[in-house]
Amino acid sequence: MSVRRYYTWLMRLALPLALARLYWRSLRTPAYRARIGERLAWSSAPAPRAEIWIHAVSVGEVQAAAPLVRHLLARIPTRRILVTTTTPTGADRVRELFGDCVAQHYLPFDLPSIVGRFLTQAQPQCLIVMETEIWPNLLAACAERGIPAVLANARLSAQSARGYARLPQLTRTTLAHFTAIAAQTAADAERFIALGAAPARVTVMGNLKFEQIPPADAQRRAAVVRESWGGAARPVWVAASTHEDEEAQLLAVHQQLRTQLPNALLVLVPRHPERFERVAALITRQNLTSARRSAQVKNPSKFPFEPWELIPAETAVFLGDSMGELPLLLAAGDVAFIGGSLVRVGGHNPLEAAAVGVPVIIGPHTFNFAAITEWLIDAGAAVQIADTEALEKQLQQWLMNAALRAEIGEHGRRMVEENRGALVRLVELLDAVTARCAAANLMI
Incomplete structure (x- = not known):
């Protein structure tokens, strides 16, 4: 029996557990309970026909894919594009960015029968997988049907590589x-x-995340947000994409920081929406006065959300418990701390902050974005700290020196601009792939 058959049997055994996990997650985030049929390719609304299928797991991958999707739509506006995600937040982000211009569906579970039904429904002519989604049965089914598959913006940390190396035959066959x-x-x-x-x-193509260009009105909108926080004179730092066991450390840092800067504001943005209520409760237990973005949003189904309400001067923490607004919150801040780096999550993308000229602080755990972190540090746009004590000292230094912040932020903005070009190279590669796969009869 081939290794992939063993893998398939394990996936069959794991399917009930996967469904149970979705149900468990839906207890905090009901969206996980919706559209289960799509994950089984048994939906009353089957996957729509698509010329190009792009898979992006969640919000980060959707953001990375956005420049490519915009390019494809601009090149041929009538082109049918399907974007699949794994998480509801990823699905929401697709709708926020593209509305009805692209179709959105959940990725089917990686079993031959399920993947086969999905491909029969969608009939894609090309698959573009973002970053590090390597599903053996899905890729094998595409190969059997002559559907070219491209792993775009591909990244593989040393830790992940060691994991794949434990199954050398399956990994080698799948990558082929x-x-x-x-x-x-x-x-x-x-x-x-x-x-x-x-x-x-x-x-080597570079990173599509360098291609994200802030909207033309980004500065104007950021200024409105900043006024609602008390204006430019108030020190503001943004803790972006934070995780479990990290918020408590950041709140302790903020309390210490406020002994030197009594009016400092922490804008705290947890990574996962199902944790918003727990983080709000944590802030309350720490006896910190707070305001919540969700209390200001009158119509959560409409993006971007407006308006921004003035928060009292005594407010210590602003909880960013909305989806899709992190780039705006970063642009309105003085300093950005990138979450997932004080705990062993591996960090998140620091380029969103650098692109809007905001100095970046990153914790010790950055294996998910090791190269980008190193580039930003070398460019003088970021500092890596070892612990919370160093974080508090760095925040105090930067928040008390506007000229230094501006200089460091400009280093980051320039570094992002100079590294753009991955989109052009990727499009050229995709054109070459489709030219070689004449059976696809598709020019991207």
Whole structure:
């Protein structure tokens, strides 16, 4: 029996557990309970027909895919594009960014029968997988149907590579189904090749996240937000995409910071919406006065949300418990701390803050974005701290020196601008792939 057959049997055994996990998560986030049929390809609303299928797990991958989707729509506005996600927050972000211009569906579970039904429904001519989604049965089914698959903006940390290396035959066979792998960095490319990807199919393309250009009205909108927080004279730091066991440390840092800067405001933005209520309760237990963005949002179904209400000067913490507004919150702040880096999550994308000229502080755990973190530090746009004591000192230094903040923020903005170009290279690669796969009869 082949290794993939063993994998398939394990996936069959795990399916009830996967469904149970969705139900458990839905107790806090009801959206996980909706549209279950899509994940089984048994929906009363089957996957829509699509020329191009893009898979992006959640919000971060959707953000990375956004420049590519915009390019594809601009090139041929009538093109049918399907974007699949795994999480409801990812699905919501697709709708916020593109509305009805693209179709959105949940990714089916990786079993041959389910994947087969999905492909029969959607009949894609090309699959573009964002970052590090490597599903053996899905990729094998695409290969059997002659559907070219490209792993775009591909990243693979050393930790993840060690995990895949434990199943060398399955990993090597699965990677062989990718027509091309567009890696973010040379280190990522080397790891894919070490796992068995054909060197001729692996190319270093850069990072699509450098392609994210702030909206033309970003500064105007950020100024409105900042006025609602008390204006430019008030020190504001944004803790973005924070995790369990991290918020308590950040709140303690903020309490200490306020002994030196009594009017300092912490804008706290948890990574996962199902944790919003728990974080709000944590803030209350810490005896910190707070305001919540959700209390200001009159119509959560409409994005972007307006208006921004003035918060009292004594407010110590502003909880950013809304979806899709993090870039705006970052642009309105003085300093950004990137969450998931004080705990062993591996950090999140710091480029959103750098792109809007905000100095970046990153904790010790950055293996998910190691290369980008190193680039920002080398460019003088970010500082990596070892612990909360160092974080408090760095915040105090930057929040008390506007000229220094402006200089560091400009380093970041310039670094992002100079590294753009991944989108052009990726589009050229996709055109070459579809030209080689003449059976697809598709020019991207």
